[in-house]
Amino acid sequence: MTVELVAHLAQVQGFTAIALGLIIGFGALGACIGIGIMGSKFLEAAARQPELVPLLQGRMFLLAGLIDAAFLIGVALAMFFAFANPLLGALHTAGG
Known part of the structure; x- marks a missing residue:
């Protein structure tokens, strides 16, 4: 493996880690906000009727x-993407 290929692999893994954090973080934030709004509207509706x-x-x-x-x-x-990243496989194939 060349030094250039190792650098590209590290870059792909780094960007993948950042993407994983964003996917999970924003997904959790959205789910929490959605359930919170839904719960508050349920309590308002239950108080009215x-x-x-x-x-x-x-x-x-x-x-x-x-x-x-x-x-x-x-x-x-x-x-x-964390455990079976297809981008790493494509990079290995392209690198030879």
């Missing part, structure tokens, strides 16, 4: 699961 609480509660938990699932898909994608 207490008779609708069972209906609203079921829908709130469904949406909380969907919001959390979107975050976990982002985490799975980040872990894919």
